[in-house]
Amino acid sequence: MKIVLFFITLCMTHVVAAASFGTTAAGSASDQANIQTTAGPHQMFFSTLDTTESDPVSIAQARKEPLATPVTVRGMITGIATHESESQVEIFVSDETAGIRVMMTSDLVAQVFGDDGFTRGTVLQLTGPRTEVNGDQRIDAVEAFLAEVPFEDLNPVHIFDDLTDWNVESPYMGSPVILRSVSLVKPEQWPVVATGGDAVVDVAAGNGDLFQVRIPANTALNPSARPPVQFSVAGVMANDGGKPQVVIGFLEDKITSTVTGVEMFRLREGFRDVTFTVDVSKLSGGIFLPELGDELRVAYDFHVWNETWGMSREGDESSTYTFTGVVGGMAGNVVEYKYLIIPGDGRDLPNGGWEALADPMTGETGTTGNRVLTLGTRGEPMTTNDIASFRADDTTAEGIPLPIQLFSSTTTVMPGETFDVYVLVGSPEFPGEGLFGVGLGLSYFDNDLACFCFQDLHRVKMFDGINLDNLLGFVDTSTIPGQLFVSYALNDKTMSFPSFGELLRIEFTVHPEMPSGQYFIKTFNERAVDQNGTPFAVTGSTLQINVLDNGLYPGDTNRDGIVDAFDVDPLSKWFLREGPARPNPSMEWAPQDFVAWADQPATFADADGNGMVDQNDLFPIGLNFGLTTPEYKAPEPVVSKLAAMTAPVAFTLPAMQPGDVVRYQVELGTDNYPITEVRSLAMNLGFDAASLTLSSAEAGSWTADANLLQLNRYDADRGLQSLSLARTDGAAMVEGSAVMLTFEAQDAIAE
Known part of the structure; x- marks a missing residue:
């Protein structure tokens, strides 16, 4: 009897691959070694607990209770304590x-x-x-429920400027803390590749004080690129066997646990640079006086609100200030930020120097509203273009901008479809009182391609009640392809437009040959004046339109028309890459609409359509395994100068009785074509499944300490065993056997 290896695919440093097989051992099933597990070093406590409802005590009191004492506490989740196991998750809570x-x-x-x-x-x-556990105080929860009472303040969010209270008896143990302006003592400690467990990193403050940081496994920071020379750490203080540590990072982005299947939250990571840019030229009332030493700062909630960041003036005569910070979070997440004036002469400022903005949830103007920023794709820099909005006194809101916003009847369109874009001026919170004239440019030109075709323009609600004899208007769509110029004004100073509302409805058609992707319609050169000719401080808008394509089959990640082991490798190649989610994601085997990503092949690696390539994209591969698209054609035999290497490899089994096993090791490369690194391996094996089963596939050393994507499944329709192993953290050195295959006889096999 023979086993035939029909196809083998390797992704590695060298592009030429070959595989050879060698028999290592044969014997009966009873010869297999027993595997035993032993308990780890952590001490565990078990007790019978009365879980009847009781009033909570403070966490400070709970920490003082003897071991095994039942306690009830109420606290806010502040961090992940360590990486998760198959049966449990550890978090930090604070009150x-x-x-x-x-x-x-x-x-x-x-x-x-x-x-x-x-x-x-x-x-x-x-x-x-x-x-x-390891000297750290813990509650082993046997009962829990969501509480409705929020905490206004956590005690403490402590900033360590020196080693005072840096010990295991610290009052801040178990609480949120910050290490500010530290640097790596040993850069090689930072987990630039996955460690398989928690990483411990030593950092030093500017005064030479040393601190220790723990980075849990299975989080976005393990692995990650090394931070800048100086950086700050936000985390929770913990005790690790008598040594104080900061478990790095507050919880942020939602992910699905690979172990429990429960959605967890990963640690914050520097995914993109955001340049906060604000123009102060419209401020009045002496609110901001750089000549007196006033400083402009920015705060944002993905750091800590009591820590602000100084902004730099772009030039001596410039009215624009900037600060660039590293911001974590998945694309589409919304974060809040706000500007602050620190007076150089110590004078009192309205609202404590903070901006006065409308609350993004209620729309009410006041002292508590914040600006909002929708995060873009990780790794791609972002810039805000803000106009400062500070109160010159306690009752008036000078300099609050007049928004010009774009909205669409849809954000997803197919080539050839028509859609509407609405231009809105002002809002109930930011009205344009006495609005006399408004003009703007609109760009629908992207990457040297006129992606949208202008069809028509309609004046809408803001023109209701306006006599056309009193209206001056200008519309130009032909001077510059892909750009629209429009302006409207009145000819009577006693008249004005409504202070807010819909100004225009513009019809566009998607170019019929428009490639799938994300495109943008943007305003520019926005301007508005009141009845006295005084200009408003105007803010523009950008509208994203997703042009769809059709024909993505969930699970066929390599686009060869069939779902099999070779569809695992694209998950390895594009692991944790992000892009637009599918409009109506499904794992059903049917052609689906999608928006092409910047790295187009990664579009199809996102098999479940949630906008990220991750381990859960194995689900559609498993569900649709063996299915083919209507265009699928079985591959032709390979004929090339490498035919001897790519042709099927066959090897003959020895005589076997039911229960006997035989092992074969797969070795990669030849003397002429050596293979030194491998990221993924996939193969199809053909054999008589009635007489033989593949009982195990043991990966070689190249998979050690790696997070693996694995698939091992028999395709009954084709009579093939599909096997795939793929690392998620790049290629690794391969030495010796790449994989050990163990087969077990189900029937007597003659030699």
């Missing part, structure tokens, strides 16, 4: 008095949070015995 580590089983997590996951700021009431 106004202190913080503590909490262990929750995966079943309890699913019971409390269901499919919604949990975020930083979620408040829990939980009950369990007071335990200890």
